[in-house]
Amino acid sequence: MAQELxxxxxSPSQTAGPYVHIGLTPNFLGIEGVFPVDLGxxxxxxxxxxxRIDVVVRVFDGxxxxxxxxxxxxxxxxxxxxYNSPNEPRGKADPNFTGWGRMASDMxxxxxxxxxxxxxxxxxxxxxxxxxxxxxWIVARGINLGLQTRMYFADEDAANRVDxxxxxxxxxxxxxxxxxxxxxxxxxxxxxxxxxxxTVFFDI
Amino acid sequence: MKNSLPEVHGFFQRxxxxxxxxFAPGYRSTVVRSPQRAPISFPNTLxxxxxxxxxxxxxxxxxxxxxxxxAKAGESAIGPRIVVYGRVLDENGRPVPNSLVEFWQANAGxxxxxxxxxxxxxxxxxxxxxxxxxxxxxGRYWFRTVQPGAYPWPNGxxxxxxxxxxxxxxxxxxxQRLITQMYFEGDPMIWKCPIVRTIPDERAIERLIAKLxxxxxxxxxxxxxxxxxxxxxxxxxxxxxxxxxx
Ligand SMILES: [Fe+3]
Numbered sequence: 001m002a003q004e005l006x007x008x009x010x011s012p013s014q015t016a017g018p019y020v021h022i023g024l025t026p027n028f029l030g031i032e033g034v035f036p037v038d039l040g041x042x043x044x045x046x047x048x049x050x051x052r053i054d055v056v057v058r059v060f061d062g063x064x065x066x067x068x069x070x071x072x073x074x075x076x077x078x079x080x081x082x083y084n085s086p087n088e089p090r091g092k093a094d095p096n097f098t099g100w101g102r103m104a105s106d107m108x109x110x111x112x113x114x115x116x117x118x119x120x121x122x123x124x125x126x127x128x129x130x131x132x133x134x135x136x137w138i139v140a141r142g143i144n145l146g147l148q149t150r151m152y153f154a155d156e157d158a159a160n161r162v163d164x165x166x167x168x169x170x171x172x173x174x175x176x177x178x179x180x181x182x183x184x185x186x187x188x189x190x191x192x193x194x195x196x197x198x199t200v201f202f203d204i
Numbered sequence: 205m206k207n208s209l210p211e212v213h214g215f216f217q218r219x220x221x222x223x224x225x226x227f228a229p230g231y232r233s234t235v236v237r238s239p240q241r242a243p244i245s246f247p248n249t250l251x252x253x254x255x256x257x258x259x260x261x262x263x264x265x266x267x268x269x270x271x272x273x274x275a276k277a278g279e280s281a282i283g284p285r286i287v288v289y290g291r292v293l294d295e296n297g298r299p300v301p302n303s304l305v306e307f308w309q310a311n312a313g314x315x316x317x318x319x320x321x322x323x324x325x326x327x328x329x330x331x332x333x334x335x336x337x338x339x340x341x342x343g344r345y346w347f348r349t350v351q352p353g354a355y356p357w358p359n360g361x362x363x364x365x366x367x368x369x370x371x372x373x374x375x376x377x378x379x380q381r382l383i384t385q386m387y388f389e390g391d392p393m394i395w396k397c398p399i400v401r402t403i404p405d406e407r408a409i410e411r412l413i414a415k416l417x418x419x420x421x422x423x424x425x426x427x428x429x430x431x432x433x434x435x436x437x438x439x440x441x442x443x444x445x446x447x448x449x450x
Contacts, residue, residue: 008295008434012408013223014385015231015399016370019318023308023370026334031317034273034332035264062236069320075255075378085254087376089211100256107319122250127209135251137381142233144224144402146381148243150251165246193237203218203243204252204379 013146016139020071025104040073040102043116047096050079050117054186055151057112059105059138062194066110070140074101074114074151076133081120118153124164131159131166138191148202151189154181174200213440214248215377216295224402231398232359248379253438255378258304260338267336268347270309274332281331283312283350285426288386288414291343292373295437299343305433306336306372307347314353314367323355348426354393366393366400375435386431387413 021029025038044052055074059067077083082093084100093099103112121129131152138147152160160166166175177199180187191199226238266273271280288307292300310316310333313325317333337345352367368385375381387394394400394413403409414429421428 006297007437008293008297009222009408009411010218010295010436011382011384011411011434012403012405013382014370014403014412015233016372016383017385017399018320019308019316020370020383022316022318022332023306023334024372026332029318031274031332031334034334035267035336039258039262065236067237073381075251077251083250083254084256085376086257087254088250090250098256123210124249125210125212125247130249130251133251135378137378139383140237142231142235142237144226144228144231144234144238145218145220146383147239148379168246169244194240198239198241200241201239201243203220203245204248 013144015141015144016071016146018069018141020069020139021104024071024102028104038102040098040100043098043101043114045096048117049094050097052185053116053118055114055116055134055180056186056188057103057114057136057151057191058110058189059140059191060193064195067140068105068107068110070105070110070112070138072103072105072112073137074116075099075135075137076116077119077122079117079120081122083122121159126164128162128164129159131156131163133163136191147193148204149191149199150178150202151187152179153187154179169200210250212248212250212253213438214253215379215436215438217245218436222405222408224404228402231402234402248377252379253377255374255376255380257302257376258338258374259302262304263336263338268345270331270333270335270347270349273335275330279330281311281350282328283331283353285348286351287346287348287422287426287428288369288431289344289346289420289428290414290431290433292339292345292375292433292435293343294375294435298437299339299341300375300435301339301341301343303339303343303345303435304336304374305339305345306334307369308334309349309352309369310355312350312353314355325353325355351388359398363398364393364396366391366397371433373433373435377436377438380435382433382435384433385412388429389413389415
């Protein structure tokens, strides 16, 4: 018999459930005094380099109803395209930018509003440049394994058209599901879990 | 910025047959919330293998003691006192240090401190229900709490969640993000639960059941439950002499 590889299996995922706010955004929920602030609410400060933008994320279910109990985390590079992470080998990112945001959706309108900056470009593994993008992770009741997707910027058309991820999608008619239109300094990214406009999710 | 190709060690691909499928109609909320098209794969880039890191400096003194972190001075939450401890490892069996582990749960009666929870079990004025820890160099974490109660939930007409604690865990890469739940050894409710049963493989379910550790139990204080969590591994951890932080 062949030797065992002795590798462990990842712990299986379970839904974040309807009460995810208690653990991840307790102050937002009104559980005050345990943690001073909710993590991921402030991504920028006055010193952060880059163009200030708001990213407004909404998530819709298969009936077209906006989710009011969703939690979204985002992860992005700084204005120069560097990640504020020990795994970033290319240099030191802007110390005034965390790159990571976490928001629970507004309980009335379902919006997750991220105050952030527009990210710079990050190379793909073959050296080509990726278009500016934000990585997203979405959890909620009824979602068994956190969903991973990306948001691209509508005003980066030239970069989007040669982006290594966008160009490899078999169904090019689904590319628009990943591109957020710009209104003023706000990008609105609507995510559809099902249906005609189902967003492209990634297994990465 | 270097002009050479970025050195990226991607994570092992997720075994999606080990995780619960998105569409699992026994858990009815999944029906309209499950993507129906196949997810798309591409090799991990720097966007996937990097992630935020949280230091121990983040933590307050009571962050890992749910029995008192919401309680009035001198009081504590009601319920069986337990300590949950374990390690965060990757698929290579290596510890994951500096991993932020966040947890939340119902009180001993099975009631959550949440606007939407209307279960008739009472709120405990001394129990908030959230806590957090950051793993040490060996990937270890621990926290003290009260054992949560089982509670009914609107799915079938008589569905109950087994006693459980929700966990959120960070690895160094953003695509290692994981949310899961911990169950308690010996609880007959586990195998009846539609959410547990979204996991297709019984061996995977067993991995979420914490064992009672009587050897480590603290006499006249708390019983201990051991719960290890495994995050996705990558090839970079296979080679000993890589530079720090990779
Ligand atoms: Fe729960």
